[in-house]
Amino acid sequence: MIHRENNIDLATLSTLKIGGRGHEYVTVDGYGDLQQLHREGFFDNLWHIVGGGSDSVFSDDLEDVHFLRLVEMNTPEIISKEEDYTLVRIWGGANWDNIVAWSVQNNLAGIESLAAIPGTVGAAPIHNIGAYGSEFSDVCHEVRVFDTQTGEGAALSHEACQFEYRKSIFKQAAYAEHIVVYVTLKLFHATEKRTISIPAYKDVEKFFEEKKSTPTLREIYDAITEIRWGKLPRPELLPNCGSFFKNTIVPQDQADQWIGEHPDMPHFQLDDGNVKVPTGWLIESIGMKGYQVDGSLEKDGIAVYDKHALVIVNYGGATYDDLLSLVREIQTRVQSKFNVMIHPEVCMIDRDAVSND
Numbered sequence: 270m271i272h273r274e275n276n277i278d279l280a281t282l283s284t285l286k287i288g289g290r291g292h293e294y295v296t297v298d299g300y301g302d303l304q305q306l307h308r309e310g311f312f313d314n315l316w317h318i319v320g321g322g323s324d325s326v327f328s329d330d331l332e333d334v335h336f337l338r339l340v341e342m343n344t345p346e347i348i349s350k351e352e353d354y355t356l357v358r359i360w361g362g363a364n365w366d367n368i369v370a371w372s373v374q375n376n377l378a379g380i381e382s383l384a385a386i387p388g389t390v391g392a393a394p395i396h397n398i399g400a401y402g403s404e405f406s407d408v409c410h411e412v413r414v415f416d417t418q419t420g421e422g423a424a425l426s427h428e429a430c431q432f433e434y435r436k437s438i439f440k441q442a443a444y445a446e447h448i449v450v451y452v453t454l455k456l457f458h459a460t461e462k463r464t465i466s467i468p469a470y471k472d473v474e475k476f477f478e479e480k481k482s483t484p485t486l487r488e489i490y491d492a493i494t495e496i497r498w499g500k501l502p503r504p505e506l507l508p509n510c511g512s513f514f515k516n517t518i519v520p521q522d523q524a525d526q527w528i529g530e531h532p533d534m535p536h537f538q539l540d541d542g543n544v545k546v547p548t549g550w551l552i553e554s555i556g557m558k559g560y561q562v563d564g565s566l567e568k569d570g571i572a573v574y575d576k577h578a579l580v581i582v583n584y585g586g587a588t589y590d591d592l593l594s595l596v597r598e599i600q601t602r603v604q605s606k607f608n609v610m611i612h613p614e615v616c617m618i619d620r621d622a623v624s625n626d
């Protein structure tokens with residue numbers, strides 16, 4: 270069923286609670302609703318699809334933009350059960366973490382390390398969500414999209430999605446007019462033959478230090494959830510969008526130079542010969558952890574989180590312009606110290622970003 274609300278406060282659609290007003294907010298609960306919207310000419314307007322808004326902020330000049338969301342329905346459908354794996358189809362509006370919890374409960378492995386990532390299933394392929402060594406692409410079998418220009422549906426195989434680090438085909442201009450309606454995941458049966466491994470990350474390994482037997486999927490899910498919320502502020506308590514910037518990937522010679530200057534710099538060797546450096550470390554090392562644009566010590570407005578330099582938080586009342594000032598200042602200061610440009614991971618939705626321009 271199609272539901273419409275006018276003059277929506279866009280800050281309510283973002284977990285960083287930043288945004289002006291939008292013309293209309295439309296929610297749909299089935300593929301047929303999208304076809305109906307297409308017949309009505311909804312997609313001839315300026316429009317934008319949102320999920321849980323945990324990776325989105327909105328500018329102040331979107332009053333004529335129509336916002337669309339797939340309602341939350343969390344019932345996965347088993348498509349086929351093979352000897353080693355099960356194919357599961359999930360509606361794009363489903364809550365990602367609910368699906369991870371469901372998979373764990375059903376002894377299906379593959380996404381337990383992606384526990385507690387806020388947001389929807391439909392957004393997961395867009396920037397190929399990842400954490401603790403796992404990515405959405407590891408389990409993606411197929412993505413079903415609705416092309417809002419033609420009104421037709423299409424299925425994209427894993428290969429067709431062209432997944433990379435925080436990137437997929439859905440970020441390309443040709444796919445800007447597509448809505449992810451369903452994803453099909455290939456989840457492995459956690460059996461004695463195919464055991465579960467502890468993600469090779471210090472904090473997770475430490476969590477299981479004293480455990481002698483292989484942890485269950487549920488134990489990994491619980492561990493990741495606990496570790497995650499020990500490090501990141503819960504958006505409902507302190508508005509944020511998780512990691513605000515993408516991690517920085519540089520060639521080996523650049524990394525070697527930085528390591529020479531900062532022997533304690535954390536870094537991860539990538540298969541392609543490049544090196545991944547945590548952008549939070551770059552920001553922290555220039556003294557911007559906890560930084561507020563106006564230098565205020567009162568916790569108000571927009572700030573770099575004082576416990577994790579990769580996270581930007583809104584203590585209340587921050588505007589899109591406040592956020593832009595902070596982001597630009599961080600980028601400029603990182604660039605002048607390290608000679609590298611850092612890029613937001615969060616979708617900064619302004620007029621240029623909305624579809625159908």
Ligand SMILES: Cc1cc2nc3c(=O)[nH]c(=O)nc-3n(C[C@H](O)[C@H](O)[C@H](O)COP(=O)(O)OP(=O)(O)OC[C@H]3O[C@@H](n4cnc5c(N)ncnc54)[C@H](O)[C@@H]3O)c2cc1C
Nearest residue numbers: 320321322323324325387388389391392398399449510511
């Ligand atoms: C505390 C916290 C921790 C986080 N940790 C992680 C992490 O560990 N790893 C990680 O990768 N991310 C992380 N994130 C970011 C975020 O949770 C993910 O990017 C998530 O996939 C966003 O989902 P969403 O539904 O909220 O997307 P939104 O912010 O609503 O949308 C994000 C983008 O996807 C598009 N989109 C949304 N739904 C659809 C659809 N159905 N079809 C087509 N396009 C769509 C939107 O237009 C937008 O461009 C974290 C965020 C928070 C707040």
